[in-house]
Amino acid sequence: MAQVLTDLKRLCVHTITTKPWPIEEAAREFSASGIGGITVWRDALTGRNIKQTGNLLRDLNLEVVSLCRGGFFPALTPGARQSAIEDNLKAIDEAEALGAPMVVLVCGAAPGQSLFESRKQIQDGIAACLPHAAAAGVKLTIEPLHPMYAGDRSAVNTLAQANDMAEALNSPHVGIAVDVYHLWWDPDLETQIQRCGKNNNLSAFHICDWKTPTLDMLNDRGLMGEGCINLKQIRSWVEETGFTGFNEVEIFSNIYWQQDQHQFLEKIKAAYLQFS
Amino acid sequence: MAQVLTDLKRLCVHTITTKPWPIEEAAREFSASGIGGITVWRDALTGRNIKQTGNLLRDLNLEVVSLCRGGFFPALTPGARQSAIEDNLKAIDEAEALGAPMVVLVCGAAPGQSLFESRKQIQDGIAACLPHAAAAGVKLTIEPLHPMYAGDRSAVNTLAQANDMAEALNSPHVGIAVDVYHLWWDPDLETQIQRCGKNNNLSAFHICDWKTPTLDMLNDRGLMGEGCINLKQIRSWVEETGFTGFNEVEIFSNIYWQQDQHQFLEKIKAAYLQFS
Numbered sequence: 429m430a431q432v433l434t435d436l437k438r439l440c441v442h443t444i445t446t447k448p449w450p451i452e453e454a455a456r457e458f459s460a461s462g463i464g465g466i467t468v469w470r471d472a473l474t475g476r477n478i479k480q481t482g483n484l485l486r487d488l489n490l491e492v493v494s495l496c497r498g499g500f501f502p503a504l505t506p507g508a509r510q511s512a513i514e515d516n517l518k519a520i521d522e523a524e525a526l527g528a529p530m531v532v533l534v535c536g537a538a539p540g541q542s543l544f545e546s547r548k549q550i551q552d553g554i555a556a557c558l559p560h561a562a563a564a565g566v567k568l569t570i571e572p573l574h575p576m577y578a579g580d581r582s583a584v585n586t587l588a589q590a591n592d593m594a595e596a597l598n599s600p601h602v603g604i605a606v607d608v609y610h611l612w613w614d615p616d617l618e619t620q621i622q623r624c625g626k627n628n629n630l631s632a633f634h635i636c637d638w639k640t641p642t643l644d645m646l647n648d649r650g651l652m653g654e655g656c657i658n659l660k661q662i663r664s665w666v667e668e669t670g671f672t673g674f675n676e677v678e679i680f681s682n683i684y685w686q687q688d689q690h691q692f693l694e695k696i697k698a699a700y701l702q703f704s
Numbered sequence: 705m706a707q708v709l710t711d712l713k714r715l716c717v718h719t720i721t722t723k724p725w726p727i728e729e730a731a732r733e734f735s736a737s738g739i740g741g742i743t744v745w746r747d748a749l750t751g752r753n754i755k756q757t758g759n760l761l762r763d764l765n766l767e768v769v770s771l772c773r774g775g776f777f778p779a780l781t782p783g784a785r786q787s788a789i790e791d792n793l794k795a796i797d798e799a800e801a802l803g804a805p806m807v808v809l810v811c812g813a814a815p816g817q818s819l820f821e822s823r824k825q826i827q828d829g830i831a832a833c834l835p836h837a838a839a840a841g842v843k844l845t846i847e848p849l850h851p852m853y854a855g856d857r858s859a860v861n862t863l864a865q866a867n868d869m870a871e872a873l874n875s876p877h878v879g880i881a882v883d884v885y886h887l888w889w890d891p892d893l894e895t896q897i898q899r900c901g902k903n904n905n906l907s908a909f910h911i912c913d914w915k916t917p918t919l920d921m922l923n924d925r926g927l928m929g930e931g932c933i934n935l936k937q938i939r940s941w942v943e944e945t946g947f948t949g950f951n952e953v954e955i956f957s958n959i960y961w962q963q964d965q966h967q968f969l970e971k972i973k974a975a976y977l978q979f980s
Contacts, residue, residue: 539916539932543889576852578889579916579932585889613819613854613861640815640855645921656815656855 430664433675439700440465440493440674443472446689451481457693459488465674466490468526470497470519478525486527493530493674494569494605494632495523500536501553502546502583509549512536516557516568523566530567530631532605537583546583551593554602561601569631570594571605576645587611587620594629603631606666607678609638609649612657618665625669633666634678635659635704647680651695653703663704675704706940709951715976716741716769716950719748722965727757733969735764741950742766744802746773746795754801762803769806769950770845770881770908771799776812777829778822778859785825788812792833792844799842806843806907808881813859822859827869830878837877845907846870847881852921863887863896870905879907882942883954885914885925888933894941901945909942910954911935911980923956927971929979939980951980 433439441463446454451472458466466485473481485492498519503509519531535550537543554568561568572590573582584590590604604624611617624630637655642648652659663675677696684692709715717739722730727748734742742761749757761768774795779785795807811826813819830844837844848866849858860866866880880900887893900906913931918924928935939951953972960968 542934542937543891547891574852575850575889576918576921579914579918586891589891613851615819615862615865638855642852642855642921645852645918658818661818 430660431667433701433704436462436697436700437464438674439463439697440467440491440676441696442467442469442496442676442678444469444496445677445679445696446693447685449689451476452484455485455488455490457690459490461693461697464491465493465676467493467676467678468495468528470495470522473522473526478522482526482528491674492526492528493676494532495519495526495528495530496532497534498531498568499533502536502538502541502549504538504540509553513553513556516553517560520557520561520564520566524564528566530569530603532569532571532632534571534573535582535584537578537580539580543578543583547589547593550583551596554597558597558599558601562599567601567603567631569603569605571607572610574610586614586616587624588616591620591623591627591629595627602629604629605632605634606630607634608657608659608662609634609636612638612662617662621662621665621669625671630666630669630671631673632676633663633671633673634676635663636677636679644682647682649679649681651679651684652677652699659704675700706936707943709977709980712738712973712976713740714950715739715973716743716767716952717972718743718745718772718952718954720745720772721953721955721972722969723961725965727752728760731761731764731766733966735766737969737973740767741769741952743769743952743954744771744804746771746798749798749802754798758802758804767950768802768804769952770808771795771802771804771806772808773810774807774844775809778812778814778817778825780814780816785829789829789832792829793836796833796837796840796842800840804842806845806879808845808847808908810847810849811858811860813854813856815856819854819859823865823869826859827872830873834873834875834877838875843877843879843907845879845881847883848886850886862890862892863900864892867896867899867903867905871903878905880905881908881910882906883910884933884935884938885910885912888914888938893938897938897941897945901947906942906945906947907949908952909939909947909949910952912953912955920958923958925955925957927955927960928953928975935980951976
């Protein structure tokens with residue numbers, strides 16, 4: 429059984445979830461609600477002093493859970509792969525400045541080459557960034573993405589693959605993000621979550637819901653309880669590994685982004701307590 | 705290596721691929737092109753005498769490869785599940801009348817219950833139809849669907865799951881359809897195709913391509929060569945099992961359905977020979 433959620437201390441909201449709000453406004457609103465954590469998307473930091481922004485978040489009693497996102501390692505040319513690595517080194521610097529303990533990786537896929545080749549380039553890319561991550565004290569967190577993104581966003585599409593990769597990299601600076609949106613359908617999910625926890629690779633837990641029908645492959649995620657994901661069951665599997673981190677609400681939604689964000693945040697809080 | 709395709713004898717086209725054409729016109733066009741097979745969607749038979757339509761297809765030297773589709777077994781009430789079984793018995797009768805050796809199953813999923821429950825209802829539903837299928841000499845062919853359809857179209861989302869289910873049902877009247885659109889991303893695909901062949905369950909092979917970006921989750925499939933699927937490699941795995949059946953072109957596409965179907969059929973033939 430999943431732990432009963434009676435307050436918002438372990439709730440973390442991604443800045444992209446309330447995208448219309450500048451990060452300062454989002455942070456004030458999250459903080460005033462008693463929400464415990466914030467995950468920062470890099471676009472939210474545009475034009476800001478990153479270190480000062482991190483301090484602002486902490487002054488508001490928000491734990492900075494992670495920086496989203498690095499990755500996109502595969503590319504058809506060595507030059508483009510090197511550029512990707514450099515962007516990831518920059519993301520590590522940003523995470524260090526912000527005080528975020530990890531960078532979440534959307535690993536990437538290059539349509540012009542095989543998934544096998546893309547997976548190899550992902551693993552090589554992460555390995556190339558590891559010394560810098562270690563020096564910065566920042567973890568690189570592999571997020572397996574739904575198979576519908578295998579064409580161009582990630583060649584890592586199951587938790588089994590992420591486990592394989594994390595175990596091959598075998599570093600305390602590599603972790604895995606379990607996102608229910610990407611993984612809920614997988615018949616091996618319980619087993620692979622156990623494996624992920626046992627190897628100390630379970631670093632983050634992202635929640636939302638899968639709507640039927642889904643109107644947009646990227647930006648039509650549902651609020652918890654709106655869809656068909658067995659969220660409490662998956663959370664119980666995550667907690668059984670000993671995971672005590674945040675439940676991170678990551679919702680991309682053209683529908684919710686058009687609504688009043690104060691009302692949306694109230695819905696998130698209610699859905700979190702009732703359906704997560 | 706996949707066998708070199710030098711003619712259209714092993715090409716089968718689904719009636720839904722050229723949906724704007726009535727089945728009679730599609731059949732004449734396929735036949736005039738030297739295409740060897742046709743898979744009939746049930747909607748194409750509306751208002752027809754099914755037995756006579758089957759004779760017409762054979763008179764045009766088309767092999768009737770399969771009838772699409774049965775399935776959709778899961779439902780929240782026993783009454784609805786019984787209705788689904790009755791519809792599948794009807795599909796078996798239609799396949800027998802048409803002279804189609806199999807009914808392809810889109811297995812179904814009911815959003816209001818767990819995938820585990822839906823999978824159990826699928827297996828029970830197929831089992832309930834098996835005596836009728838055996839009497840009719842018709843095979844029930846499980847088609848695992850892409851995980852993006854797990855919400856409402858199929859709780860069977862990998863070839864491993866289809867293999868598990870077919871082996872549990874353990875009947876000469878159960879088979880599996882391998883569709884590259886649904887399965888191309890799966891890192892276990894080669895292994896699972898081998899397993900499927902070894903157990904004599906590989907009954908059908910469906911081809912098309914995955915476009916990036918994909919504009920519609922149902923109706924934006926690509927022509928072979930337009931996307932990122934490693935089609936020749938997957939076909940080589942299928943052929944290595946000893947499979948000698950048809951390469952079935954199944955494309956749902958709002959874009960192609962709006963075009964001149966004669967020109968589209970020329971594109972299918974060219975893409976088949978060059979990219980399949």
